[in-house]
Amino acid sequence: MSDNITRSTAHNVLRMEKNPLEVMFKPRSVAVVGATERPGSVARTILWNLISTSFGGTIFPVNPKYNSILGIKAYPSIGDIPDPVDLAVIVTPAPSVPAIIEECVAAGCHAAIIISAGFKETGPAGAALEQEILKIARRGNMRIIGPNCLGVMNPITGLNATFASTMARPGSVGFISQSGALLTAILDWSFAENVGFSAFVSIGSMLDVGWGDLIYYLGDDPNTKAIVMYMESIGDARSFLSAAREVALTKPIIVIKPGRTEEAAKAAASHTGSLTGGDEVLAAAFRRSGVLRVDSISDLFNMAEVLSKQPRPRGPRLSIVTNAGGPGVLATDALITNGGQLAPISDEAMAAYNKLLPAPWSHxxxxxxxxxxxxxxxxxxxxxAINDHDSDGTLVILTPQAMTNPTETARALVDQFARPAGHVYGKPILASWMGGPEVSSGKDMLNKANIPTFDYPDTAARIFNYMWRYQRRLTALYQTPEMAQDFGETGFKHYLIKEMLEQIRATGRTILTEYESKQVLEAYDIPTTPTRLAGSADEAAAIAAEIGFPVVVKLNSETITHKTDVGGVRLDLTNADEVRNAFLTMEKAVAEKYSPRDFLGVTVQPMLRLHDGYELILGSSPDPQFGPVVLFGTGGTLVEVFKDRALAIPPLNTTLARLTMTRTKIYEALKGVRGRPPVDLAELDKIFVRFSQLVIEQRWIKEIDINPLFASHEQLIALDGRVVLYEPEVTEDQLPRLAIRPYPTNYVKQFNNKGGEAFVLRPIRPEDEPKMVQFHEKLSEQSVYLRYFRAFKLDQRVEHERLTRICYVDYDRTIALVVEHTDPATAETAIVAVARLTRLPNPEEAEFAMLVRDDFQGRGVGTQLLQNLLDFGRDEGIKRVVAFMLPENRGMIEISEKLGFAMGREDEMVKAVKEL
Incomplete structure (x- = not known):
C-alpha cells in the first residue's frame, strides 16, 4: 500500500479558504454606520473617501436621520440593507457600538472597523464595553479592527476606509501603526519620498485583530514585499512572535518602537529581577522572531525598500566606490562606528584597478x-568591486563634478546592475547621488531600476549595517542546533521537583533554601557542588571531616536570601574548630539581625580550588508581556554594577543559547584570552538550554538565578542558586503565559505495528534537520511526485533554507509529527514518516499532509501516524480537517477512508474531509 501523501499546504490554503481578514482589505460592499453630511466630520470624510476612489464596491450609508447622504440612499440600520454587507465601518458614540455589532452579526456581516473612541482608554467602563463587543463578535465569527483607529487603506484596489485626507500611493510595503496621528504624518511624508504601500492600517487598541493577525495576512499577500510597523504596545505576545517567526523567513518585518530607555526595575529577591528592563525584553523578542528594529522613521522605510529590492549581504564588508575623498570618509566613519568593515581589496581586484584607473587613485x-x-x-x-570575493556589498558615491555626468553614470549602472541582472552577483548595490537638481534624473533612474539611492553616503552605510546584521541574525537564528537533551523522556525527576515546590508554597513560603535550590538544579542536570545540611555545630564539623577539608559553610535559611548580609558565607575552613565557629557566628548574627527562627543551620560543601575561570550568571524573571525571560552574563558580587548580560525568550536550543551568549562582553573571554584555554562552550550551551527548560516547566518559580556559575577550561559548576516562588495566593491561571510554546512532550508516544516493529512518534524539532536529509534520500521519484505534484530534485528538497521551515515549527500553529524507527541490526535511529496538521485561516480548521518512506509503506506506519495526528488536532481545538490528493494515490485514499474521511472530487483532485 502506498500510504503516502497529501497535497502541499500553501496550494491547499489557496484553494480552500481566504484569510478572514481578506474582507477588510477587499470587500465587495461597505456600510458606513453613522454616516452624515456634516462638513468636516469623520463620518462624512470616510464616506467621501470610499466613494471618490477607484474602490468600485457598493457603499451603504447607515443613519436613521437621513434618506440619502452625498446622493446615496441611506438605511436606518445594517439590518435594513437588502444586500449582503462584507465590511461595516462604525463611526458612532462608544455606548452605541455593542448594539450595532449585534446587528452586524445578525445580518451576516463579516468584519468591522470601529473608528470610534471612548473605550478602554477612558477607564473600566470603556474596557467593559470592549469585552461586550468582543463577545458578540465572536459569536458571529466576525473580525474587528480598532476601536479608536484611523481605518484601513488598500492602495492596490483603491479602498480608503479612513478619515485621512489623501489616499496612499500603491506600492509593496504593508504598513501597520498603533498611532493614527503618526499614520497621517507618514502618509504625508510618503508622497515627498515617493513611497508606495500595499496596505495602510491603523490598528487602534487591538480589541480583536492584533499584530499577529495582520502579519499573517500581509505575509500571504502577494502585493506585500515588506512589512513595517510602528508599535506602542505588543498586545498578544505569543500571537505576535508566532506570526513574526514564520513570516520573517520570507518577508522582512521592520519595527520602530519608542521607549528604549530602561525603566527602574522593582527590587527583587533575585539578581535577575533587577537586571531586566521592559524594552530589553522586547528587543530579545524581536531577535528571537527575526524582526528588525530601527531607530527612525526614515530607516524604517529605507530598510523596507532595500530589503525588497536588493539581495542581503553575507557579511559586514563594504566596498565604497567614489569620485571624491570626503564623502568616502563620511561613509567609512558611519560604517565602522556601527560595526561594519571596509572590504579588503584582493590581489586580483588590486591588479584590475591598477590597470583601469589613473595612477593617483586611492589604492x-x-x-x-x-x-x-x-x-x-x-x-x-x-x-x-562587486566581483571581489572579499566584498559583501558595494556603495557607489557620486558628487557632481565637471567630468562626471550623473545621468549617464546612472544609466551605465542600470544597464549592468539593475534587477534581475544585479542579483546574479548575490550582493547588494547601494548608491548615494549627492546634490540637488543636477543629480535628480540619475537618482530617479536608479530608483526605478531597484538600485536604492540615498542623499548622504553615511545614511547608505548605516543602512548597509542594518542589512548585514539582519541577514546574519536570520542565518544564525535558523542554524541547525545540536541535541541538548532527550525530549522523549517524561522526566520523573522534574515531576518530583514540581511536587516539592507545591509543598513549599503550601506552607506559605516563597524562598527556597540554598539546599532546595540546588536540588532543583540537579534535577535538570546542572552541575552543582555537593551540599549537605547540618543542624548543629558538631554535626557541621563531622560532615566537614567526612567531606575533607578545606570546606565552605553557608547559612541555611528559609527567609534570608542574600547570605552576605549576615556573614552567611565562610570560605576555606581548614579544621573542625573553624567550622564550629562559623556555625555559631552565623547563628548569633541571624538572631541579632532577624530572629532565631530564621536560622535553620548551615550547609557544608567542599572548598573547590577554582583557577583561571570566570563567574557567570544564569537567571530568569517574569515579564508582564512575554512571561519568563532568561538571562546570561557576567556574575559575581558586582553583577548589578557591570550589567554585562543578554536576555532571551525561552525555550532555547543550543543555537539560540549560543546567540544569546555572544551578545555579552564575557563571551570573548570564554573563548580563551591571554593564555587561558577556552571554556567548554558546547557544554555551556547545553546547561543554558537545560536551565531554560527548567524555567518553562517549573511554572511556580517566579525568579531564579545561578550566581555564580563558575566556568573554566576544566569545569562548569553552579556554586550558588537562588529560587523565589510565586505567592501562595497566585493560582495557576494567573501565571504569566509563555510567549513561545515549548516542545509538546505530551505528544511523544511509542507504538508497535502488527508485525511487532517498535516505533516512536513525536513532534518534529529543529535538531531533526540531518535526519530529514537522510529521510529524503530514501524517497522514490514516485513518492516525491505524489507529494509535490512535480519533479522535485533531492538537492532542492534538502536545502537548509527549506528544511528550516519544516523543522522550525510553531507548535501553536502547526502540529508536525515524525515517526522514528531504530534498526535492530545497526542500532541507528532514522525518521521514516512525517506528517503535519496546519491550521487554516479559520483556526478551528486544518489541513493535513503526510509522507512515508518507501521502504516503510504498507507496514501500518501511515495509518498510525494519521490517527495520532487527528487525535492531537482534536486536543488542540481543531474541529475540521481536510486534505487534497491525486486520484492515483490509492494508499493515501484508503487510509483516509479507513479513518472516516468523507471523500469527494474537486477539479482533478480527491478531496478528503473529516469533522473531529
Whole structure:
C-alpha cells in the first residue's frame, strides 16, 4: 500500500479558504454606520473617501436621520440593507457600538472597523464595553479592527476606509501603526519620498485583530514585499512572535518602537529581577522572531525598500566606490562606528584597478576613482568591486563634478546592475547621488531600476549595517542546533521537583533554601557542588571531616536570601574548630539581625580550588508581556554594577543559547584570552538550554538565578542558586503565559505495528534537520511526485533554507509529527514518516499532509501516524480537517477512508474531509 501523501499546504490554503481578514482589505460592499453630511466630520470624510476612489464596491450609508447622504440612499440600520454587507465601518458614540455589532452579526456581516473612541482608554467602563463587543463578535465569527483607529487603506484596489485626507500611493510595503496621528504624518511624508504601500492600517487598541493577525495576512499577500510597523504596545505576545517567526523567513518585518530607555526595575529577591528592563525584553523578542528594529522613521522605510529590492549581504564588508575623498570618509566613519568593515581589496581586484584607473587613485578602500571619472570608469570599477570575493556589498558615491555626468553614470549602472541582472552577483548595490537638481534624473533612474539611492553616503552605510546584521541574525537564528537533551523522556525527576515546590508554597513560603535550590538544579542536570545540611555545630564539623577539608559553610535559611548580609558565607575552613565557629557566628548574627527562627543551620560543601575561570550568571524573571525571560552574563558580587548580560525568550536550543551568549562582553573571554584555554562552550550551551527548560516547566518559580556559575577550561559548576516562588495566593491561571510554546512532550508516544516493529512518534524539532536529509534520500521519484505534484530534485528538497521551515515549527500553529524507527541490526535511529496538521485561516480548521518512506509503506506506519495526528488536532481545538490528493494515490485514499474521511472530487483532485 502506498500510504503516502497529501497535497502541499500553501496550494491547499489557496484553494480552500481566504484569510478572514481578506474582507477588510477587499470587500465587495461597505456600510458606513453613522454616516452624515456634516462638513468636516469623520463620518462624512470616510464616506467621501470610499466613494471618490477607484474602490468600485457598493457603499451603504447607515443613519436613521437621513434618506440619502452625498446622493446615496441611506438605511436606518445594517439590518435594513437588502444586500449582503462584507465590511461595516462604525463611526458612532462608544455606548452605541455593542448594539450595532449585534446587528452586524445578525445580518451576516463579516468584519468591522470601529473608528470610534471612548473605550478602554477612558477607564473600566470603556474596557467593559470592549469585552461586550468582543463577545458578540465572536459569536458571529466576525473580525474587528480598532476601536479608536484611523481605518484601513488598500492602495492596490483603491479602498480608503479612513478619515485621512489623501489616499496612499500603491506600492509593496504593508504598513501597520498603533498611532493614527503618526499614520497621517507618514502618509504625508510618503508622497515627498515617493513611497508606495500595499496596505495602510491603523490598528487602534487591538480589541480583536492584533499584530499577529495582520502579519499573517500581509505575509500571504502577494502585493506585500515588506512589512513595517510602528508599535506602542505588543498586545498578544505569543500571537505576535508566532506570526513574526514564520513570516520573517520570507518577508522582512521592520519595527520602530519608542521607549528604549530602561525603566527602574522593582527590587527583587533575585539578581535577575533587577537586571531586566521592559524594552530589553522586547528587543530579545524581536531577535528571537527575526524582526528588525530601527531607530527612525526614515530607516524604517529605507530598510523596507532595500530589503525588497536588493539581495542581503553575507557579511559586514563594504566596498565604497567614489569620485571624491570626503564623502568616502563620511561613509567609512558611519560604517565602522556601527560595526561594519571596509572590504579588503584582493590581489586580483588590486591588479584590475591598477590597470583601469589613473595612477593617483586611492589604492585602498574607499576606492577613490578620482573626480574626472566618467560613466565607463564608474561601471568598470563597480564591476571589479562587486566581483571581489572579499566584498559583501558595494556603495557607489557620486558628487557632481565637471567630468562626471550623473545621468549617464546612472544609466551605465542600470544597464549592468539593475534587477534581475544585479542579483546574479548575490550582493547588494547601494548608491548615494549627492546634490540637488543636477543629480535628480540619475537618482530617479536608479530608483526605478531597484538600485536604492540615498542623499548622504553615511545614511547608505548605516543602512548597509542594518542589512548585514539582519541577514546574519536570520542565518544564525535558523542554524541547525545540536541535541541538548532527550525530549522523549517524561522526566520523573522534574515531576518530583514540581511536587516539592507545591509543598513549599503550601506552607506559605516563597524562598527556597540554598539546599532546595540546588536540588532543583540537579534535577535538570546542572552541575552543582555537593551540599549537605547540618543542624548543629558538631554535626557541621563531622560532615566537614567526612567531606575533607578545606570546606565552605553557608547559612541555611528559609527567609534570608542574600547570605552576605549576615556573614552567611565562610570560605576555606581548614579544621573542625573553624567550622564550629562559623556555625555559631552565623547563628548569633541571624538572631541579632532577624530572629532565631530564621536560622535553620548551615550547609557544608567542599572548598573547590577554582583557577583561571570566570563567574557567570544564569537567571530568569517574569515579564508582564512575554512571561519568563532568561538571562546570561557576567556574575559575581558586582553583577548589578557591570550589567554585562543578554536576555532571551525561552525555550532555547543550543543555537539560540549560543546567540544569546555572544551578545555579552564575557563571551570573548570564554573563548580563551591571554593564555587561558577556552571554556567548554558546547557544554555551556547545553546547561543554558537545560536551565531554560527548567524555567518553562517549573511554572511556580517566579525568579531564579545561578550566581555564580563558575566556568573554566576544566569545569562548569553552579556554586550558588537562588529560587523565589510565586505567592501562595497566585493560582495557576494567573501565571504569566509563555510567549513561545515549548516542545509538546505530551505528544511523544511509542507504538508497535502488527508485525511487532517498535516505533516512536513525536513532534518534529529543529535538531531533526540531518535526519530529514537522510529521510529524503530514501524517497522514490514516485513518492516525491505524489507529494509535490512535480519533479522535485533531492538537492532542492534538502536545502537548509527549506528544511528550516519544516523543522522550525510553531507548535501553536502547526502540529508536525515524525515517526522514528531504530534498526535492530545497526542500532541507528532514522525518521521514516512525517506528517503535519496546519491550521487554516479559520483556526478551528486544518489541513493535513503526510509522507512515508518507501521502504516503510504498507507496514501500518501511515495509518498510525494519521490517527495520532487527528487525535492531537482534536486536543488542540481543531474541529475540521481536510486534505487534497491525486486520484492515483490509492494508499493515501484508503487510509483516509479507513479513518472516516468523507471523500469527494474537486477539479482533478480527491478531496478528503473529516469533522473531529
Amino acid at each position: 585602498n578602500n574607499p576606492i577613490d576613482i578620482l573626480g574626472d571619472a566618467d560613466a565607463g570608469r564608474y561601471a568598470e570599477s563597480i564591476k571589479i
